[in-house]
Amino acid sequence: MKRLLREWFWIPAPHEPERGRVARQWSGPLNLVLAAALTGIFLVWALQTSIANWDWAAVWEYRALFVSGWLMTLAISASTLAVSTFLGTGLAILRRSRFLPALGLAKLYVEVVRGTPLLVILLVGFYGVANAVGLHDRYIAGSLILSFFSAAYISEIIRGGLESVGATQLESARAAGFTRWQTFRYVTLPLATRNILPALTGQFALLIKDSSLLSVISVSEFTMNAQQVASRTFGTLESYLPLAAGYLLITLPISAAARTLERALQYES
Amino acid sequence: MTLEFNRLTKRFGEHVVLDAISAQIPSCSALALLGPSGGGKSTLLRIIAGLLISEKGSLCLNGILVPNREGELLHYRRAIGTVFQAFNLFPHLTALENIALPLRLAHGMSKVEAQAAAFALLERFRLTEHAHKKPGALSGGQKQRVAIARAASAKPKLLLFDEPTSALDPEMTAEVLDLIGELRAEGRDIIIVTHEVGFARSVADRVIFLADRKIMESSTAERFFSAPQTAEAAAFLERILKY
Numbered sequence: 001m002k003r004l005l006r007e008w009f010w011i012p013a014p015h016e017p018e019r020g021r022v023a024r025q026w027s028g029p030l031n032l033v034l035a036a037a038l039t040g041i042f043l044v045w046a047l048q049t050s051i052a053n054w055d056w057a058a059v060w061e062y063r064a065l066f067v068s069g070w071l072m073t074l075a076i077s078a079s080t081l082a083v084s085t086f087l088g089t090g091l092a093i094l095r096r097s098r099f100l101p102a103l104g105l106a107k108l109y110v111e112v113v114r115g116t117p118l119l120v121i122l123l124v125g126f127y128g129v130a131n132a133v134g135l136h137d138r139y140i141a142g143s144l145i146l147s148f149f150s151a152a153y154i155s156e157i158i159r160g161g162l163e164s165v166g167a168t169q170l171e172s173a174r175a176a177g178f179t180r181w182q183t184f185r186y187v188t189l190p191l192a193t194r195n196i197l198p199a200l201t202g203q204f205a206l207l208i209k210d211s212s213l214l215s216v217i218s219v220s221e222f223t224m225n226a227q228q229v230a231s232r233t234f235g236t237l238e239s240y241l242p243l244a245a246g247y248l249l250i251t252l253p254i255s256a257a258a259r260t261l262e263r264a265l266q267y268e269s
Numbered sequence: 270m271t272l273e274f275n276r277l278t279k280r281f282g283e284h285v286v287l288d289a290i291s292a293q294i295p296s297c298s299a300l301a302l303l304g305p306s307g308g309g310k311s312t313l314l315r316i317i318a319g320l321l322i323s324e325k326g327s328l329c330l331n332g333i334l335v336p337n338r339e340g341e342l343l344h345y346r347r348a349i350g351t352v353f354q355a356f357n358l359f360p361h362l363t364a365l366e367n368i369a370l371p372l373r374l375a376h377g378m379s380k381v382e383a384q385a386a387a388f389a390l391l392e393r394f395r396l397t398e399h400a401h402k403k404p405g406a407l408s409g410g411q412k413q414r415v416a417i418a419r420a421a422s423a424k425p426k427l428l429l430f431d432e433p434t435s436a437l438d439p440e441m442t443a444e445v446l447d448l449i450g451e452l453r454a455e456g457r458d459i460i461i462v463t464h465e466v467g468f469a470r471s472v473a474d475r476v477i478f479l480a481d482r483k484i485m486e487s488s489t490a491e492r493f494f495s496a497p498q499t500a501e502a503a504a505f506l507e508r509i510l511k512y
Contacts, residue, residue: 172357174320176419177347177375186370190361267360267403 050237058233059242069225070246076143076221077208077250083147084207085200088154095159106155113152118213121149126217142214150207157203161196162188194265201258205251222246270331270427270458271296272317274484277326279312286312288482289326294475299453301473301490302462305505308479310462311354311431317460318429319346330427347375350420354432356412358404364391364415365400368422376423390418394448410441417448421457428452430461434468466509470494478502 007023008030018024044051094106113121125145126138135141165188173183212223223243230239272294279287287309294300302310315321316328319335319342328335336342358367368387372378378386391400394414404412413433420428430449434442446468453459453472463469469476469490476493478486478501485499497503 168353168355168357169359171320172353172359175318175346175351175353175357176371177343178371179343179374182374186374187359191359194361265361267405 047237054238055233055235056238059229059235059238062229062233065225065229066222066242066246069220069222070249072139072220073208073211073222073246074250076139076146076211076214076219079143080146080150080207080211081204083144084150084154087147087151088158091151091155092158092162095155096162110152110155113149114156118146118149118210119216121145122213122216138217138219142217142219146207146211146214150203150210153203153206154200157196157199158192160199161192164195165191190265194262194267197258197262197265201255204254208250208254209247270294270298270300271329272300273329275327275329277313277316277323277328279309279316279321279323285482287316287323290479290482290484291326292477292484292487294477294487297475298456298458299473300460300475300477301469302460302477302479303466303469303493303505304479304485309482310479313477313479314429314431314460314462318349318351320351347423348425348427350423350425350428352413352416352420352428352430352433354435356404356409356416356436358412358416358419360404363401363403364396364407364411367404367415368419371419372422386422387418390422391415394418408441409437410444413437413441413445414448417445417452421452425457427458427460430459430463432462432464434463434465464509466506478505480505 007019008027012019019027091106091110094102095110097103097106122142122145125148126141130136130141130145135144169187169191170183173187178186211221214221215224215227218224226239226243230236233239272292274290274292276289276291277287278285278289290309290313302313304310312321316323317330317335322337322339322342327337336345358364359370362370365384365387368390369380369383372383372386373380388397388400391397394417396411396414396418399407399411399415404415407415413436417433433449434445437445442465446465449459449461449468450472459472461469461473473490476486476488476490477484478493478497478499480501486493486497486502488498492498493502494506497506
């Protein structure tokens with residue numbers, strides 16, 4: 001009995017004997033299912049009053065609002081991911097620049113943006129900056145402001161990754177006669193990418209969820225639409241559970257893709 | 270090759286590593302840089318390799334002034350092969366790609382040509398079975414042989430070695446030294462920083478003995494090993510040959 005418990009619920013320490021093949025292969029999935037079941041039981045217990053009288057019919061009426069909001073969030077997320085990664089890379093490069101004014105500007109930008117609430121940046125950005133430059137489309141303006149906000153965080157992640165590439169690798173690239181661009185493209189970038197990926201995936205998830213704040217400038221994205229449905233139907237849980245599922249539907253595939261990419265870039269150093 | 274240093278000075282911060290060294294090395298084909306640790310051997314080799322730029326003074330290789338601007342050094346470096354103590358292979362590339370990539374990027378070969386040339390080299394160095402392994406899966410000796418193949422791939426006239434065997438066990442040291450001897454026999458000039466005095470003695474025809482930021486001695490290998498002129502060199506040889 002004791003052995004069986006050890007086999008299925010413990011990963012042996014490096015000095016301990018290996019487990020059998022079946023347990024090695026299936027203990028992971030088994031425990032995942034167990035964890036999911038426990039979580040489910042807890043949720044049902046915690047929400048029992050709501051569940052007792054929930055009403056999906058009212059919410060189903062508004063399914064189009066969910067779909068359009070989800071699609072909007074997906075579009076905002078996709079464009080923001082691309083733009084903020086691009087901006088973040090640029091900022092990270094400036095942050096490592098040996099040209100002092102550029103370095104100072106990048107440092108200041110990162111510090112100020114990271115220390116300011118997104119809500120303030122959105123409001124100032126939209127009613128101030130975007131107005132001043134004549135950008136009135138709230139969807140484009142909102143995505144751009146979110147990109148600039150997230151770029152500050154992403155630049156720090158990328159900078160860490162770039163700095164993790166050893167001096168010996170860079171010397172080796174110079175000795176091989178690579179130009180600075182070739183060194184970046186063929187040595188620094190692939191080596192840094194692997195080190196950046198885990199932190200970047202987390203930042204992407206935050207970014208996707210942060211897009212819900214765009215509702216303060218009246219962008220009718222997923223969260224805002226769900227709020228509307230909730231206030232019209234009085235079905236709070238029935239509106240917000242699909243909301244959670246909808247966000248997971250975007251973030252989980254990104255995590256999975258990042259893990260695949262991480263494995264592809266695997267090497268021993 | 271011929272080498273000429275003229276009041277060459279290199280500092281790292283406040284720390285002077287080479288203090289206005291001057292020397293003229295008449296025609297030779299294998300130069301060994303010897304001396305105690307911290308004497309500036311690796312720094313001098315990196316200046317010759319075009320990887321470091323000196324603060325003062327100049328360096329002539331084969332009668333031509335070595336440039337002291339990064340832009341010009343790029344072309345200078347492409348004509349030289351450098352091998353490092355810690356192998357410095359790119360960890361994300363296979364042995365084959367480690368050799369082929371520089372051929373493609375720095376020497377204008379097409380992808381197919383570069384791969385073929387790299388494969389031929391691996392074959393010659395008896396590394397064919399390891400062509401598709403990444404450095405993490407190779408032994409120290411194999412890594413260093415791949416690194417030497419990479420440095421020799423573009424057929425440079427001059428090959429530089431910075432303590433190529435210091436990170437290897439004796440058996441692997443032998444296979445790497447054999448390889449360097451082969452390249453030397455092929456007619457390539459080499460400059461080597463090494464603690465393998467026995468190897469230096471058998472392969473080199475000139476020696477520079479560096480200690481305490483200065484060139485203490487610059488002479489033929491024969492004279493250096495049989496009759497060192499300075500007390501420092503004599504003491505160094507005695508210490509190192511004791512065991």
